[in-house]
Amino acid sequence: MKFFIDTASLTQIQEAKDLGILDGVTTNPSLMAKEGISGDSNILNHYRLICDIVDGDVSAEVIATDFEGMVEEGRRLAGLAPNIVVKVPMIKEGIKAISYFTEHGIRTNCTLVFSAAQAILAAKAGATYLSPFVGRVDDINWDGMGLIREIAEIYAIQGYDTEILAASIRNSRHIVEAAKAGADVVTCPLSAIYGMLSHPLTDLGLEKFLADHRKANA
Numbered sequence: 001m002k003f004f005i006d007t008a009s010l011t012q013i014q015e016a017k018d019l020g021i022l023d024g025v026t027t028n029p030s031l032m033a034k035e036g037i038s039g040d041s042n043i044l045n046h047y048r049l050i051c052d053i054v055d056g057d058v059s060a061e062v063i064a065t066d067f068e069g070m071v072e073e074g075r076r077l078a079g080l081a082p083n084i085v086v087k088v089p090m091i092k093e094g095i096k097a098i099s100y101f102t103e104h105g106i107r108t109n110c111t112l113v114f115s116a117a118q119a120i121l122a123a124k125a126g127a128t129y130l131s132p133f134v135g136r137v138d139d140i141n142w143d144g145m146g147l148i149r150e151i152a153e154i155y156a157i158q159g160y161d162t163e164i165l166a167a168s169i170r171n172s173r174h175i176v177e178a179a180k181a182g183a184d185v186v187t188c189p190l191s192a193i194y195g196m197l198s199h200p201l202t203d204l205g206l207e208k209f210l211a212d213h214r215k216a217n218a
Contacts, residue, residue, distance in 0.1 A: 001179045002056070004165070004187035008035045008046065012190045013053050019193070024056035026109070026131075026167070026187040028087070029063065044080060051081035059109045059129070061087035062097075070097035078106045085109050085128055090118050095125045102126030109165065119151040123160035129185065134178065135168035144168075145181045152182030172196040 002023035005016045008031040016022040027050070032038070037046050047060050058081070062073040070093060074086040078101075086101060087109040088094045098108045102125060109129040110122035114137055122130050132151060134144030151164055166178035169188035172195030178186045 001183060002185040003193065004056075004059075004185055005190055005193070006031070006167070006169070006187040007189065008032045008037065008050070010049060010053065013050060016190055016193065017053060021193070022054065022056070023185070024058060024083075024187075025050055025054050026059040026087070026165075028061045028111075044076070047077065047080050047084065051083055054083065057083050057085045057107070057129075059085045059087040059111075061111065062089075065089070065091065065093060067093045067096045067100075070094065071100055074101055074106060074108075087111050087131075088127075090114075090122065095121055098122065098125040098127050110162075111167070114147070116147065116150045116154055119162075119164075120154065120158075123155065123158070123162040127162050129163050129165040131165045131167040131187070133168035134166050134174060135170045137168075145174075145177045148178060148181035148183050156182075172198075 003021050004024040004026050005013060005022060006026045008027045013025055032043055037043055050058050060077040062070045064070045064073050070088060077086050078084050085107045088097050090110055090112045098110060101108050107128040109131055110127040111131040113119055113130055113132045119130050132147050137144035137147055148166055163184035165185040165187055166183040167187050169175060169186055169192055172192050175186050175188060175192060
């Protein structure tokens, strides 16, 4: 399973890369705003800076909700760097745009996905990635990981090439569950990745090893 970091922070992206486990980045207007980035030219330049750090795919989201606007924005975003993937919302005009981008060799990430039916449409349109929002599904008392499993089963049966990118990941346990459920990619905050490092027995074991070393060298 590939690890993407969900942020617009260049510092966090570099931290994740330094761990040696970073496969890509997803970001959106809300995450850009958190970093104080606004204005089209500044946002486009920030995408370039992210792509300078990251070797893998970088999802850059369109703002338009009409077909023509999505195509115009998507072509501009795709022209920034070869590893840009255009993030498109799961709406009727979005499916049309994904189909267009597929025909023109532009890779896409279909976002705001909450059902297997939507996942089928995105795959039929040729989306490179599909982003089911696990945490948000859980928030309304549905089963986010169950959705990942259902989509993975359908994609395996139908032979779809679209990769399942588990999004809205809240913690390190979500990452493990997404891997078990069949996600190809997980995108999450850096804190969730760091959470995977932690276990009390690791801490106790290291403390004992160091204590024994000190005794042996006293």
